[in-house]
Amino acid sequence: MILTMSSSRSITLRARSEEDFDMLFQLSGDLCTWEERNAESPAPLNRLAYKARLAHAETDGSAKSACFVIDVDGTAVGSVSLFDFDELARHAEVGISLVADARGKGIGTAAVSQVVEFAFVRCNLRRVHLQVIGSNLGAIRAYEKAGFVIEGRQRQHAWVRGKYEDILVMGILRSE
Secondary structure, rough: OOOOOOOOOEEEEEEEOOOHHHHHHHHHOOOOHHHHHHHOOOOOOHHHHHHHHHHHHOOOOOOOOEEEEEEEEEEEEEEEEEEEEEOOOOOEEEEEEEEEHOOOOOOHHHHHHHHHHHHHHOOOOOOOEEEEEEOOOHHHHHHHHHOEEEEEEEEEEEOOEEEEEEEEEEEEEOOO
C-alpha cells in the first residue's frame, strides 16, 4: 500500500470490521515499534492468539475503551483508542498506531485530533493524555499539532531497541 500526499484525501475514524484483521495483526506484530506500544518483551505474534485477544477485548466489559480504525480513502491504515477512562476526573489516555506507509503524512495528527474531539464532545472528558518515547520526534510533532503539550518526563523509563529511553507525558485540556 502506498499513500500519497493528497490534500483531498478523507481521513476518518470508524468501527473495526473483519476486513481490518490483517492490518491490525500487522500493526500488533510490528517489531520496529513494539517497545513503543508494549511493556512486554518482543515476541512472535500468533494469528489465532491475536484473534482471541481481539474477541476477548470486545466482550470484556470490565474496562471502558473506545477503539477506532483509521481509514484513508477507504483503506485501513491504523488504529486509535481511548482507554483507562477516569469517570470521576473525566480523563482518558489515547494511543495510536499506524502502518509504516501512513507515517509522516499528517494522518496521525488528523486521527488524534478526531479522537480528541470525540473524547471532549461525545464522552464529556475534560482531559486527554498520552505517553510517547522521547526519541519519537515525528509523533511528538504530530501530537503538538493536535494541541497536546508536554507535561512531564519519566527519565529512562522504557527499554527500546537496546537502550533506555525517556517517556514524555503529553496532555490536552478541553477549552471552555
